[in-house]
Amino acid sequence: MNTADLIVENARLWGVPTADGPRPDSIALRAGRIVAIGTRAELAPWRGAATRQIDARSASVTPGLTDAHLHLVAWARSAGELTIDPAATLAEVVERLRAFAATRDDAVLIGRGWVAEHWSDGPDWESLEAAAAGRAVVLHSKDFHAVWASRRAFELAGLDERVSDPAGGRFDRDRHGRLTGVAREHAVRPLVALAAPERDRDLARVRDAVARLHAEGITSVHVFEGPEESRVLRRALAGAPGGGVRVLAHVPHAQLDALLSVGIESGTGDDRFRIGGVKLFADGTLGSRTAAMLEPYDDGGGIGMELMSARELRETIARAFAGGVSCAVHAIGDRAVRSTLDAVEAAGEPARVRLRVPPRIEHAQLVHALDVPRFARLGVAASMQPSHAVTDTPTARTAWASRLDTAYPWRTLETAGARLAFGSDAPVEPPSGAGGLFACVARRAPGTSDESVMSPAQRLDLERALVGFTRGPAALDGRGRQGGRLEPGAHGDLVVWDRDLFAAAGDSLAAARPLATLLAGELVHRDASVAAEVGEVSTCRS
Incomplete structure (x- = not known):
């Protein structure tokens, strides 16, 4: 048997099935992938003189997190x-x-x-x-x-x-x-467009941003960049430690014709960089009162703006699907969500099922009850940003006062069978691994009371929140079971946390930090401030 490159032991492994007998607490990695999971004793044959080990000291170990909606270059700048x-x-x-x-x-x-x-x-x-x-x-x-x-x-x-x-x-x-x-x-x-590109400075900024993502436990991103930003991103990642992050890159509407003309389909790429869907804008935002509404805003803000008409959405999505290109549609208001679902349905099931990357709606902040089951039925994922439900609460309570039960409906969509994928929308909100999990579970900011929570019935438990940051987005980027899971054969993208996340009470979850972040088995982040207290990286002694 070949020995492992690295073994993480004494861990509380999330998402690992527990059969009768001792609970698995160790995970072995080799050549960038997980090769074995079991007890410390069961993984003894994988240890060799050169095998490094991390003692997690009973803290949680999860797959690397995914930020499923990020403007990486804009956030870096x-x-x-x-x-x-x-x-x-x-x-x-x-x-x-x-x-x-x-x-x-x-x-x-x-x-x-x-x-x-x-x-x-x-x-x-x-x-x-x-x-x-x-x-x-x-x-x-x-x-x-x-x-x-x-x-x-x-x-x-x-x-x-x-x-x-x-x-x-x-x-x-x-x-x-x-x-x-x-x-x-x-x-x-x-x-x-007046902002002049600064390519050399941008390269350094993006690499610094990637390091900050690693410090949050984020190893994969779904990005939305323009052509110039995409070039900067590819160059920056080529020189980043461990290759930076895994990327699903959605493309602007203006590039759809170019993709179709050369036959590039969604899902094209490799384990590090894949092409996603075409990014379309169905409406604006809640804060600007430009999100498209079925009924007027409660504070007199009209019914918002359609940035693409229902007909334009249908025609564009049908053309994209016919060429194997999926879609990622910005739709915040309930009218925009409905128009997008109508367009996906109109494209037909044969076109939908052949897509290698599922269609998705970005944000879906207000969803009419009649449209909730359509997400699962049509195979449309809901790409949502938990922190928005926290920071938008004052505005939503004013603008959507009469329909808050359908606002930021994570639990409702998840219960109806929709696939959820969570992100930050940085630079609108900062990427935060533990912060995102806390927003899902508490639906409030740390240090505030439950009285501040908008629609508490939409909260998720930690198990479902972790799925939204791991398995959910991995299912959208074409990696299948290779991403977002702790199982043999999966990518060696791991987060060793500084505590047992499931034992973290109250605001303690928001304060959790990654002790170590691994990308393809390579240690890309180590938090020196907690390493001495929580765990260490050492070489096995034979």
């Missing part, structure tokens, strides 16, 4: 941009921008995170002018579906008072019909 607290007032945003501008010589100042709902006055040009003294400024809203830009930025983008609203977008205007500096949905495109 955000480390060098102005970060705005969503709770900041207009005056506080202006002061933060003033201080940031004083330290930067960038041609265009980029920031993110503002939320204007609680401001007495809306965002305007004058505020940016006062802070940035005529420089070009582009500030993304927290949900990244609106930007607040300076006059100079509008000028550089070729936009003036004569500009018309594009299809699926809007420029905000004051009561006199003058531009305010805010653009929403598709109207943001010429302003966002």
Whole structure:
């Protein structure tokens, strides 16, 4: 028998069937894969002089987590941009921008995170002018579906008072019909394009971001990037430790024709990088009141915006499916969710079943009760972000007050047989392994009470939460049983935690940290602050 490269022992292994007899507590890896699971004694033949071992000291060991919705390059770049607290007032945003501008010589100042709902006055040009003294400024809203830009930025983008609203977008205007500096949905495109690529700096930023993912126990990502960002990502991963992360890369709508013309289907790739579906936008967001609704918002925000009509969705999805390309459709409001399910159903079962990567709806934050069973029936996965249900609670309670029982419906969808895949939507929310699990289980922020929980019946237990971050997304990226599981033959992507997750009471789960993260059997993260207390990596003595 060949000996193992590494053995993790004295662990509480998640998802490993327990038969009669001693509970398996050790796992052996060789050549990047799991080769054996059993008790320490049962794995003794796998030990050799060169076998390394990790003593988990009765802490949990899980498969590497997947962030199933991540804008990796944008999140990496955000480390060098102005970060705005969503709770900041207009005056506080202006002061933060003033201080940031004083330290930067960038041609265009980029920031993110503002939320204007609680401001007495809306965002305007004058505020940016006062802070940035005529420089070009582009500030993304927290949900990244609106930007607040300076006059100079509008000028550089070729936009003036004569500009018309594009299809699926809007420029905000004051009561006199003058531009305010805010653009929403598709109207943001010429302003966002002002950010100049910095390839060398981006490579370093992405590699640093990958290290931060490893520190959260995340070994796989499902990303949504533009063409330039995809090139940066591929180059960055080529030079990252252990190859970085496993990637399912969804492609922009604008690239669908190129995929179809050369016959590239969803699922094309290898164990490290695969092509996902085409990313489509059916609507906007809750925060901007542009999510498409079946009934008007409860706070008078209308019924939102369809960024693609029902007919456009049907035609685009049918064409994609015919070419073997799946879809990942941004749909937040219940009308957008229904239109997407209608389009998938209209494409026909023969086209759906031949897809190597299942179709999915991104976010699905409001789902009408009649549409819940359609996810499982049509094989459409729900790609959801647990942290959104926490941070969106104040807005949802205002805008969706009459239908909160159908908002962020994790438990309802899971009970109805839908496949769930969880992620962060970074940079909208930061990627967090334990934080995501805690959001699923508690549906609140650490340090807050249960009284703050919106729709507590939608909470998941830890077992189901872990499935949503492991097996669920692995089933969507074409790896099948090779990913998201602890079993012989599966990829050696593991997280050794600093505690028994299932014994973590209250907020303790949110505080859990990976002691070690392994990608294909390679140690890509080790938390030195807890290694001495929780476990160690050593070489077996024969």
